[in-house]
Amino acid sequence: MxxxxxxxxxxxxxxxxxxxxxxxxxxxxxxxxxxxxxxxxxxxxxxxxxxxxxxxxxxxxxxxxxxxxxxxxxxxxxxxxxLPFSETAFYKNWMHKLMRSNKVEEEGELLLNHEYDGIRELDNVLPPWWVYLFYGCIAFAFIYLVRFHILGHDDQTTEFNKAMAEAKIAVEEYKKTAPDVMDKEKVTLLTEKADLDAGKAIFETNCVACHRADAGGAIGPNLTDNQWILGGGIKNVFNTIMEGGRDGKGMVSWKTTIKPSEIQKVASYVLSLQGSNPKDPKAPEGEVWTEQ
Structure with missing residues (x-):
């Protein structure tokens, strides 16, 4: 061996x-x-x-x-x-224990009195390997029944859902300290109420001095009409807030003060005010913007 x-x-x-x-x-x-x-x-x-x-x-x-x-x-x-492995005593003993087969010369002792058309039946026992496998399946089924249907342990679906929930929490924790990778090419319009509320809070903190609380315009332009100095749409508005307005005049760049992902929320909130018709709005500036 x-x-x-x-x-x-x-x-x-x-x-x-x-x-x-x-x-x-x-x-x-x-x-x-x-x-x-x-x-x-x-x-x-x-x-x-x-x-x-x-x-x-x-x-x-x-x-x-x-x-x-x-x-x-x-x-x-x-x-x-x-000797070759198949001829060793160890191999032969194990094969006999697993198969419990009889020699051809001993088949006469196994013959039953069942005969049909010259065919007689042998009373062979099931191979032990098959019996052990059958008992193993019964044991597995019993353990499975007790664990999942009696003790109530998590099945694969529950384990997956828990793992996904933990991963989601981990992602949110990572986002708190992760570098912000949002840019003009990746930005998309947000429509969820929580995102728009967050954008409104940032707008009221940083933008009302120039655009008024209703975004009707004061020093800065009216943000509720369809005319834009540097282009409308989420990408242009995001870029304008990020990089600032026209050289020498207009809005300053906010990228050193507000995170890009927060600028996305502000831009989305500003676009949500389109057509809100505030009282005494500032006269339109720029060109009419049509979303492509």
Whole structure:
């Protein structure tokens, strides 16, 4: 057996299985269990030490046993070790345990008294591997029933929804400190009430001095008509607020004061005031803008 599974195969495979079992049964989140819990690293090292020690002991025992064998016994053992795997006693024993098959010469003992058209039935038992697999399916079904239908653990859909909710919270937290990457090419018109309310608050804080609270225009132009000095539409309005108005006069650039994503909300709020007809508006300026 050691010929087919040498030490440099046995130890890594057993170690990997032990490591996988620890990772499966210990909830460590996104980080490996041996990093999150130092005790797991200790268990892994201890398991590796035990495996190496067992191999050393087995090797020493093997050498001692070989030294006590006679020359004939040693030759017989060497011949057995050199046999193909399918002819070894280990393989034959396991195949017999899994298949429990009978030799052709023994089929007479299995014949039943059922005969039809010259065909007789054998009373063969089911192969043990099939029986074990069947029992394993029953055990799995019982565990599944208890876990998900009795204890009420999360199924895959619930786990997915929870993971998505946690991810959404993480994204929102990231946005609070992440660099703002909104620009003229990416900006889109916002229509949600929460976004427009946020834009209104920023407008009332920074823009009413020049455009009035109703956006009818004072020092700055009227923002409720369809004429624009630097172009209408979300992209042009966003760019005007971001970069400022005409050189030497007009509105200053707000990009150093207001974040681009907040400018998007202000621009969207301004466009939502189109056609609101405030009292005593300032005369139209610029050219009529038609959205393409």
């Amino acid at each position: 050691k010929k087919f599974f040498p030490i440099y195969v046995r130890i890594p495979v057993l170690f990997a299985l032990f490591f996988a079992a620890l990772e499966f049964f210990i909830d460590s989140g996104d980080r490996p269990a041996f990093i999150k819990y130092p005790i797991v690293s200790v268990l892994l090292l201890l398991f590796l030490f035990v495996m190496v020690a067992m191999e050393i002991v087995l090797k020493a025992t093997h050498n001692i046993v070989n030294s006590l064998l006679t020359e004939e016994q040693r030759k017989a053992k060497e011949e057995e070790e050199n």
